[in-house]
Amino acid sequence: MSILDSLYEAALADAAAREAVEPIGHVREQAEGQPPARDVLAALAPRDTVHVIAEVKRASPSRGALAEIPDPAALAAVYAEHGASVVSVLTERTRFHGSLDDLRAVRARVDIPVLRKDFIATEYQIVEARAAGADLVLLIVAGLDDDRLRTLRELAESLGMQALVETHTASEVERAVASGARIIGVNARDLTTFDEHPERFGELARAIPEGAVRVAESAVRAPGHVADYRRAGADAVLIGQALVTGDPAETLDAFLRAGTDAVVARCGRTPPRPPPPAPAGERRS
Numbered sequence: 272m273s274i275l276d277s278l279y280e281a282a283l284a285d286a287a288a289r290e291a292v293e294p295i296g297h298v299r300e301q302a303e304g305q306p307p308a309r310d311v312l313a314a315l316a317p318r319d320t321v322h323v324i325a326e327v328k329r330a331s332p333s334r335g336a337l338a339e340i341p342d343p344a345a346l347a348a349v350y351a352e353h354g355a356s357v358v359s360v361l362t363e364r365t366r367f368h369g370s371l372d373d374l375r376a377v378r379a380r381v382d383i384p385v386l387r388k389d390f391i392a393t394e395y396q397i398v399e400a401r402a403a404g405a406d407l408v409l410l411i412v413a414g415l416d417d418d419r420l421r422t423l424r425e426l427a428e429s430l431g432m433q434a435l436v437e438t439h440t441a442s443e444v445e446r447a448v449a450s451g452a453r454i455i456g457v458n459a460r461d462l463t464t465f466d467e468h469p470e471r472f473g474e475l476a477r478a479i480p481e482g483a484v485r486v487a488e489s490a491v492r493a494p495g496h497v498a499d500y501r502r503a504g505a506d507a508v509l510i511g512q513a514l515v516t517g518d519p520a521e522t523l524d525a526f527l528r529a530g531t532d533a534v535v536a537r538c539g540r541t542p543p544r545p546p547p548p549a550p551a552g553e554r555r556s
């Protein structure tokens with residue numbers, strides 16, 4: 272069994288155990304009682320700057336333990352104060368040591384949108400994400416067939432959320448686009464081998480339509496990496512490890528500075544040319 276399959280298996284077993292205690296009807300009522308989801312597309316809309324999706328990440332299958340993070344809400348508050356546009360919360364328990372309680376605590380503390388990052392393949396996981404306050408859910412193309420991908424994205428949208436549809440290959444980008452995704456991520460990390468291919472983002476971003484938000488995921492370890500992703504066309508960069516293993520405030524400040532300073536030479540999105548000089552008679556002295 273691949274690592275990705277085993278991650279889905281564990282996440283789905285946990286979700287089934289929760290569902291046995293709390294059926295989907297109850298969870299749907301809780302979801303309907305939540306304040307409306309925050310507008311993720313608006314949060315990621317300004318295209319004159321790179322956005323950071325800052326992750327609460329205690330551990331990972333590729334690196335093991337990263338940081339204890341006893342108070343995920345406090346970490347998220349630092350992210351929000353230092354300019355993150357979205358907070359990503361890993362809610363998977365077995366390999367990432369996360370939970371829906373982390374997500375609830377983060378959502379209660381910050382005003383920016385919150386992503387539920389997990390191995391989602393069922394309606395139940397989408398509804399419980401909204402019930403816990405998520406504004407955005409992760410859907411991984413490699414783990415879902417076309418029908419599931421569309422059904423789950425549409426369910427998320429019907430609950431007011433958006434979906435970050437994650438890809439790693441050209442054919443996955445094609446499937447993400449065909450599924451109607453509005454926010455498309457290219458993960459530099461191969462989820463079956465854990466190898467990182469940061470150049471992959473620039474190779475694949477061209478196939479993501481102009482109207483969609485392009486997210487570069489993983490493998491940011493230094494400010495220059497944010498600049499590289501920005502130059503390659505990223506509207507947003509998803510960062511976990513570097514933020515939780517360094518000083519989150521300083522690291523995020525440095526990453527955002529680097530992203531803002533980067534020359535925006537984006538595939539298909541070159542910055543507007545300056546207007547031609549006015550005729551001599553109209554020039555101000």
Ligand SMILES: O=C(O)c1ccccc1NCC(=O)[C@H](O)[C@H](O)COP(=O)(O)O
Pocket residue numbers: 278326328331332333334458460462465488489490491509510511512513
């Ligand atoms: O991080 C892992 O080891 C991992 C392994 C298998 C599936 C998913 C995994 N991570 C989820 C992510 O996509 C990252 O947490 C996220 O993009 C941030 O990456 P990084 O900045 O490299 O921590």
